[in-house]
Amino acid sequence: xxxxxxxxxxxxxxxxxxxxxxxxxxxxxxxxxxxxxxxxxxxxxxxxxxxxxxxxxxxxxxxxxxxxxxxxxxxxxxxxxxxxxxxxxxxxxxxxxxxxxxxxxxxxxxxxxxxxxxxxxxxxxxxxxxxxxxxxxxxxxxxxxxxxxxxxxxxxxxxxxxxxxxxxxxxxxxxxxxxxxxxxxxxxxxxxxxxxxxxxxxxxxxxxxxxxxxxxxxxxxxxxxxx
Numbered sequence: 001x002x003x004x005x006x007x008x009x010x011x012x013x014x015x016x017x018x019x020x021x022x023x024x025x026x027x028x029x030x031x032x033x034x035x036x037x038x039x040x041x042x043x044x045x046x047x048x049x050x051x052x053x054x055x056x057x058x059x060x061x062x063x064x065x066x067x068x069x070x071x072x073x074x075x076x077x078x079x080x081x082x083x084x085x086x087x088x089x090x091x092x093x094x095x096x097x098x099x100x101x102x103x104x105x106x107x108x109x110x111x112x113x114x115x116x117x118x119x120x121x122x123x124x125x126x127x128x129x130x131x132x133x134x135x136x137x138x139x140x141x142x143x144x145x146x147x148x149x150x151x152x153x154x155x156x157x158x159x160x161x162x163x164x165x166x167x168x169x170x171x172x173x174x175x176x177x178x179x180x181x182x183x184x185x186x187x188x189x190x191x192x193x194x195x196x197x198x199x200x201x202x203x204x205x206x207x208x209x210x211x212x213x214x215x216x217x218x219x220x221x222x223x224x225x226x227x
Contacts, residue, residue: 028162032158064102077089093168108151109151115146152206
């Protein structure tokens with residue numbers, strides 16, 4: 001028995017694939033930006049905060065890293081609804097993804113911060129820099145530069161993991177595919193197209209992160225260090 005491929009449906013449905021891919025990019029981008037900010041704050045709190053803050057951040061990180069993303073998405077979506085907060089599936093998806101990637105960003109950035117030698121911080125203090133200037137110029141920026149490749153890889157994985165938000169009816173790429181395969185009965189072809197689109201999105205995100213690295217980390221570019 002030979003399987004006959006039929007992609008004729010794509011001529012009429014390609015705008016729906018584009019819409020799903022665009023929403024996937026929006027969800028991932030929002031989560032990456034907000035998750036990085038959350039991760040940076042939590043990483044600073046876990047490395048230089050009070051014992052209470054360290055315990056709170058540690059509990060958050062361990063809870064998120066040891067529970068499935070899908071469960072977190074359900075908790076945010078149905079939990080907020082139970083509290084009377086009515087927000088869209090897309091907003092719930094972005095919030096859940098932000099909380100998830102924030103925990104992973106915390107640990108990656110914490111490793112970068114701990115790699116900064118104490119002597120460098122003391123040198124900055126001796127030069128009369130304020131605490132904010134020390135954290136920004138001597139701690140955070142060099143830390144981000146060192147762990148940027150790991151952050152980039154984690155953020156690409158987040159974009160791919162956003163497919164689980166289709167379970168709460170967020171109309172991203174996988175959700176569109178689920179609907180189309182039920183309408184066209186061409187499951188193999190639909191998910192083959194989706195796989196190719198995800199490959200393209202991954203490449204676009206990696207190129208974008210490479211561009212950010214080239215723009216922000218001038219010293220790495222000068223030294224020819226991979227980003």
